[in-house]
Amino acid sequence: MGYSLAEFLAHAIALEQEAAERYLELADMMEAHNNLETASVFRDMARFSTLHGDEIKQRARALELPKLQSWQYRWTTPPEVGGDDEIHYLMTPYHALTYARDNEIRGMEYYRAAANDGADPEVKRLGNDFATEESEHVAALDKWIAMTPRPSTSWQEDSDPAQAVD
Numbered sequence: 001m002g003y004s005l006a007e008f009l010a011h012a013i014a015l016e017q018e019a020a021e022r023y024l025e026l027a028d029m030m031e032a033h034n035n036l037e038t039a040s041v042f043r044d045m046a047r048f049s050t051l052h053g054d055e056i057k058q059r060a061r062a063l064e065l066p067k068l069q070s071w072q073y074r075w076t077t078p079p080e081v082g083g084d085d086e087i088h089y090l091m092t093p094y095h096a097l098t099y100a101r102d103n104e105i106r107g108m109e110y111y112r113a114a115a116n117d118g119a120d121p122e123v124k125r126l127g128n129d130f131a132t133e134e135s136e137h138v139a140a141l142d143k144w145i146a147m148t149p150r151p152s153t154s155w156q157e158d159s160d161p162a163q164a165v166d
Contacts, residue, residue, distance in 0.1 A: 002114075002117045002118040002119045002120060002123060003074075003114055003117075003118060003120070003123050004120060004123070005063065005120050005122045005123055005126075006060075006063050006064065006065050006066055007066060007068075008114055008118070008120075008123045008126065008127065009056060009059065009060040009063065009065055009126075010060075010065040010066050010067075010068055011068075011073060011074065011075075011114075012056045012111075012126075012130060013053055013056050013057055013060065013065070014068070014073060015079055015080055015107060015110070016049045016050070016052050016053030016056060016080070017049075017053055018080065018081050019045075019046075019049040019080035019081055019103060019107075020046045020047075020049035020050045020053065021046075022080075022081045022082075023042045023043070023045040023046035023049060023100075024042070024043070024046045026039075026042040026087065026096075027039040027040075027042035027043045027046065029087070029089065030042060030089070030091075033089040033090070035089060035090065035091070037092070037093050038091055038092060038093050038095070038096050040093075041093045041096040041097060041100075042096055045096070045100045048137070049080065052133070056130075059126070075110070079103070079106040079107045079109070079110035080103040080104065080106060080107040081103065082099050082102055082103050082106075086099050086102075087099075088156060090156055091151075092149075092151040093148055093149075094145065094148045094149065094150055094151050095151065097141055097144055097145045097148055098145060100141055101138055101141040101142070101145065104134050104137040104138045104141060105134075105138055107130075107134045107137075108131050108134035108135050108137075108138065109131075111127045111128075111130040111131035111134060112127065112128070112131040113127075114127040115127025115128045115131060
């Protein structure tokens, strides 16, 4: 079953809000571990997600959107929120950018599927538009990743591990 326009926009706004919240959470986590460079990348990603969400809210301003509860969303995990298995307190900006790129690809696939499954012509159009925007985000991240130093093979080794006190 496809989305109504209002349902689709409610999902799109939630997708971007969830992504922004997750990036801020990760930035805070990195800052707590004094990984300030990676925290900065996550803060940038949060800002970009917020901006994209604000653009979608502008498009939706004339509609009354449903107030969906968490169990009413048509996803198990919001498409632009990656898993915890990819997160490490010593991860580098390179890791943060590839994490964000994976999220953008999932967002693109989500929007494309919504467009393909939609009966509403406006959902089809916006789904394709949003998928194209996400693919542009992937391309921008690809450029950023290309300019970012690759981590060493020993990046996970903590040079100052926690000490047990007896």
